[in-house]
Amino acid sequence: MRILYTGADGYIGAVLGPKLLGRGHDVTGIDTGLYRRGWLFDDGQTRPMVISKDTRQLSQADLVGIDAVVHLAELSNDPLGENDPEITMEINHRGSVDFARKCKAAGVGRFVYASSCSIYGAAGDEIKSETSSFEPQTAYARCKILVERDLREMVDPHFTPIFLRNATAFGASPRQRFDLVLNNLAGFAFTTGKVRVMSDGTPCRPLVHVDDICQAILCALEAPREAVCGEAFNVGDDAQNYTVREIAEIVGRTFAGSEVSYGPSGPDTRSYRVSFAKIKKHMPSFRCQWSAERGALQLKGVFERIRLDDATFNAAPFTRLSELRHLRSTEQLDPRLLWTPIKEMLPAAVNL
Template identity: 55%
Template sequence: MRVCVTGNDGYLGSLLTAELLKRGYEVIGLDTGFYKERMLYRGPSITPLTQAKDVRQVEASDLKETDAVVHMAELSNDPLGQLAPTITYEINHRGSVQLAEQARQVGVKRFVYMSSCSVYGVADRDFVDEESPVNPQTAYAVCKTLVERDVKAMASDGFSPTFMRNATAYGASPRMRFDIVLNNLAGLAWTTKKIEMTSDGTPWRPLVHGLDICRAIIAVLEAPREAVHQQVFNVGDTSHNYRVREIAEIIADVFPGCSVSFGPPGADNRSYRVSFEKIRKHLPKFKCAWDARRGAQQLYELFKRIDMTPEVFQHRAFTRLKQLEYLIRTRQIDDHFFWKE
């Protein structure tokens, strides 16, 4: 099977392409390369042939003879979305819908879209599942719901889109992100031996390891069409809803000599847990292999092996917002986030 992975030079994309290649898939990549400046550690020795292209400039011919597209190339978190909401709509909403249209036109059969549990926003219940109303609070999350709506409407006998509402990821990747909660706390624990939380850390955060997201995507690619056609899946495990304070405590436990302290209760502690029962039922081959403790241990071993310094932890390439602000300030990308010559 020939799979095009967009965003393959990102945190999750670099993990997914390695997993697909290992399993014998033919893989092509497409990524504009915002964060290619630096790697945290040496990645796999085989990487896919990659087009350095913006997703907004993809043409149908780029996707010829492709069986499936896994679409990851977006501005990938809330703060990035807030940096330039108009560009977020251009890339995340319109860019993604246009890509799906091109894919459908050239006969791509499967389109796997990376959505997010952030679509649930603020919920008025304890547990949310795929049937719960969405309530996105940011441009990033609104775009995820718009892409789901528009691409779902394109489904046909020959075109099966699937929407993965991923929990917040964690774990090692050569294209590391330190702007996601567990990775950030682990980096702080390693470089400062201190986690000082400004709030009491009671809100819930569903977490999922990057490699488990990859395994869920592969399960979708390999599932019978009926199991995934036009389906929305929360990606994670119901037992992996953690309170933020629990995540901090796990990290402090795994990183020797790390202290942890909490602040007073936050003013707004509305939060909810996510049910991941549907993916378990529809894709029985998929089960999370990681939990937060194992992920923390993986990061501890990695930081030790590469002797990670505070400079590396704080490097802009590993915090998506910092890197884009740098590219804007140094005028390497223009007002619409296209590279300048």
């Protein structure tokens, strides 16, 4: 299959690329490169060619001859969305829908969209399935709902959108994110000897390893059309509906000797538990291979190998919001998050 995957230089994309090549696909990546400064470790993997381009600037002609698209390129979490809801709507809702329309017009047959369990928001005790109501708490989550809605209307015999509602990811990726709960607690534990939870630890957060997200993407690309067309799937495992407190305790045990502490009940209203039965039914080859314990151990191994220090753990590119703030405040990105040209430094006039 000829596959184009966007967000190739992101946390999930950096893990997905080698796996797509490994399945024998003909693969090209697209990424504007917002976090390219951040590369935590080398893994010796062969990666597909990545074209540096914003998905908003791709034309229909760029997409001719592609069989399937995996669309990861968005502003990737709730705090990013709250920082600037308007640019989130532009990239994550309108940008993604326009891009999907161009894909469809160019003859792309399958469109795998990275949605999120975040759409379930403040869910109380209910266990959310794909048919449950949404309680979005952020612009990020609202955009995911709108993209699913608009793409579902585009289904026809030649166009198969699939919505993968990923749980919160964890695990090692060369393009690491330390703004994801388990990764953050693990990095903090390794560099300070403390597991510091900002909230009281009561919110529920289903987790899924980045490798397992990639496995779900491979399954969605290869599943029979009738099993997946226009369908949403929660991506994760019933056994991995953790509370933040449970995640902190796992990290505390993995980074032996670290001291776990909690803050007051925080302003973040997101808390949800999710059923992952549907994906197993429709894509029988999908099974999560990773638990939070195993993921924490994997991170410990990476941190020891690269001797992760405080400066690297806190470096802006590994926290998406910090890096975007840096790129905006230094005017490397314009208000639409497009790269600005490098200013030409003309030599001072010479007095003869």
